[in-house]
Amino acid sequence: MAFTVRYNALYYPIISILVILLMQESIKTKIFLILMLLTPISLFVIYTIRTYKANTGITQFSTFGGWQIASNALFMYAHIPSPGATPIPKEFKELHDITIKHIDSLKHVKQRPDNELGIYYLWDDNAPLKLYMAQKYAHDTIPYLRQWALVPPLYKKYGLWLISKYPIGYARYYLLPNLRNYCYPPTEFLAIDNIYTDTVEPAAVNWFRYKTNKVTARSKDRKIIFTELFPPILTIINLTFFLTFIFFIFSRKFRLVDPYYRKTVIIVALVWISNLIFSVFASPIVLRYQLFSLIFTFTFSGLLVMSIIENVTKRESHPL
Known part of the structure; x- marks a missing residue:
């Protein structure tokens, strides 16, 4: 599911x-x-x-994969101070020219739209990926969905080419910032009621069986302050899990516990590490992507903490 x-x-x-x-x-x-x-x-x-x-x-x-890889690479490439002259493969030249012009234009903007990892290079009509698609099919009658699905193969190759040319830059300007987002994920849309609007699309009206497309909010500024609690909570949960897991595997109890329990702990740690690696490499992390991680890690962090407390209590009750 x-x-x-x-x-x-x-x-x-x-x-x-x-x-x-x-x-x-x-x-x-x-x-x-x-x-x-x-x-x-x-x-x-x-x-x-x-x-x-x-x-x-x-x-x-998935057509989205090519768009995402190119977007991740552009966040990196746009922040490299001096990328230097690199021979551009012919198939990328038109797209790369648009990228260079766009990056140059951002130097004259006080508040850059790509200061933080997000959806800018994916969805903004002024960003290179959307500009290239618009120019390529400007005089074509192809439906928008088909246009959107035709460009991913090129975008995927272009994104991977940029990453291969600047691997250190990719680590510095994309992977490390995204690792910080994993530790403290931005609330993004979850902190805003209906993205600052008071209406919803017809599809939402039909799905939720609303009587009208008008919606109300509890706060005047439409901000959901409650969601701001979750990033620090997730940070504490991840840190707790990491420290208790390290403590547990190096403790005497890890060698003495039931083999099934030991395997379970290892599998849980593997899931946690897999989620971290996949999340950091896949796309800019936001809170809504980490809800499974929050529930999963919270549950097993509690079990590990209880196991450690039980171990300490037994030692105090039966000192050597």
Whole structure:
């Protein structure tokens, strides 16, 4: 289910397969369980590819991937002080020229729209990716959705080319800022009621069965202050999990606990590390992307803390 809602769940099947392989079951049972796991996912992938093909004429699983890779790379490239002269492959020249002109224009802006990692290079009509698409299909009658689906292969190659040329810059201007966002994720849209508007789209009216497209807010400025509590809470939860896990694996109890419990702790840590790596590399992190991580890490942080307290209590009750 999570896989169909958001592609942050792409690595979940890998974790599930690892858990199945660690089970004390026969090889036939393990193969059966893995097939049961992969079958619905495979059907969803096939369905998505066919749907894209039917609507855009292009065979691909996710058109969004190419846009995202290029966007991540542009956040990096736009902040490199002196990228230097680099031979530009012919297929990227037109797009790169637009990028250079855009970056030059940002030097004259007091408040740059790309100061923080976000959606600027993905969705802004004045950013290079949207500009290139608009210019390329300016005199074409191709529907917008098909235009949007035609450019990702080029954007993916362009983004990977920029990253390969400036790997250190990518680490400094994209990965490190995104790692900070993982530790303290921006609230983004969750802190604003209906994105400062008092109306909703017809689709929302139909879905929620509203009587009108007008919506109200509890606060005059439409800010949801409550959500501002979650970034520091998530920071504390992640730090607690990391410290308690390190303490636990280096403690005597880790060697003495039930093997199943030990495997569970290792798998939990693997999920946490996988989520961190995938999140940092995939796209700019915001709070709404980390809700699963918040619930998951909070639960197992509590279990680890209780385990450590129990261990300390036993030591005090039975001193050597």
